[in-house]
Amino acid sequence: MLMSLFQFTTRRLVSQAYCGLKPPPSKKQRFCLEMARPSSNMADFREVFAKAKHIAIITGAGVSAESGVPTFRGPGGFWRKWQAQELATPEAFARNPSRVWEFYHYRREVMLSKHPNPAHLAIAECERRLSKQGRSVVVITQNIDELHRKAGTKHLLEIHGSLFKTRCTNCGNVTADYKSPICPALAGKGAPDPEVADAVIPVEDLPRCEEDGCNGLLRPHVVWFGETLDADVLTEVEKELDICDLCLVVGTSSVVYPAAMFAPQVSARGVPVAEFNMEATPATNRFRFHFPGPCGTTLPPALARHETELIS
Numbered sequence: 420m421l422m423s424l425f426q427f428t429t430r431r432l433v434s435q436a437y438c439g440l441k442p443p444p445s446k447k448q449r450f451c452l453e454m455a456r457p458s459s460n461m462a463d464f465r466e467v468f469a470k471a472k473h474i475a476i477i478t479g480a481g482v483s484a485e486s487g488v489p490t491f492r493g494p495g496g497f498w499r500k501w502q503a504q505e506l507a508t509p510e511a512f513a514r515n516p517s518r519v520w521e522f523y524h525y526r527r528e529v530m531l532s533k534h535p536n537p538a539h540l541a542i543a544e545c546e547r548r549l550s551k552q553g554r555s556v557v558v559i560t561q562n563i564d565e566l567h568r569k570a571g572t573k574h575l576l577e578i579h580g581s582l583f584k585t586r587c588t589n590c591g592n593v594t595a596d597y598k599s600p601i602c603p604a605l606a607g608k609g610a611p612d613p614e615v616a617d618a619v620i621p622v623e624d625l626p627r628c629e630e631d632g633c634n635g636l637l638r639p640h641v642v643w644f645g646e647t648l649d650a651d652v653l654t655e656v657e658k659e660l661d662i663c664d665l666c667l668v669v670g671t672s673s674v675v676y677p678a679a680m681f682a683p684q685v686s687a688r689g690v691p692v693a694e695f696n697m698e699a700t701p702a703t704n705r706f707r708f709h710f711p712g713p714c715g716t717t718l719p720p721a722l723a724r725h726e727t728e729l730i731s
């Protein structure tokens with residue numbers, strides 16, 4: 420499902436190459452040259468930023484990584500003997516709900532000692548400030564750690580759900596849950612070291628639904644590998660992307676998921692897309708700006724108050 424969406428948006432990206440949309444002849448050549456290589460000119464970005472009324476900010480794993488949040492993916496990214504893609508699946512949960520809950524319990528507990536970094540804070544401050552000027556900021560994130568919320572972001576679309584929400588496998592009820600531990604049986608469990616044995620918690624002692632008469636087994640309200648994104652959240656995302664007049668891609672690249680699902684449709688409308696990430700950028704991309712480096716360093720000056728802002 421995700422793959423086919425990705426291929427679809429990639430095809431759209433190719434078929435709607437901006438130079439093919441026939442901008443005025445005098446500007447055509449200049450525009451294509453600009454598009455051939457994204458600009459890293461902060462003063463130019465700030466001009467665009469100052470005029471934007473609806474800013475969509477897509478954030479990825481890089482923003483969380485700068486707060487020291489482990490992803491359990493890639494080289495060295497293990498919890499016990501496993502990586503996230505082996506535990507964050509409906510099959511793993513059906514087979515061994517105790518082990519999967521230990522994994523998520525550990526991830527929730529880790530977050531007690533993690534804090535928003537300057538990128539999270541700059542985004543939240545920008546939203547607060549711009550809202551007083553009748554301008555809007557929305558954050559569309561794949562991160563499940565709630566650091567954007569902790570930083571003060573109000574308008575937040577969590578496309579992969581949250582570590583701090585549960586969903587009942589029986590009645591479907593979704594609940595915010597910040598308890599530590601989430602249930603008594605998980606207290607002191609979830610240690611990540613490879614030699615630690617499974618706690619083998621009886622399923623009736625794992626987190627259970629508290630809705631009247633339900634008592635169903637709860638699962639983390641996160642999108643697992645092989646699952647589709649929530650349709651209501653996607654509808655919200657589409658609505659925001661349709662009205663945004665500036666799009667930032669932060670802590671990921673606009674050509675990899677999740678931004679690759681969204682950025683091409685924004686860019687196809689001629690809306691500027693600005694990337695803030697560590698990765699080098701292929702020169703053929705059709706976004707306007709690229710600011711290399713840690714987003715905790717590059718983003719705060721980009722989103723700071725502009726001299727034309729009268730209300731702060």
Ligand SMILES: [Zn+2]
Pocket residue numbers: 587588589590591592628629630633634635
């Ligand atoms: Zn229930």
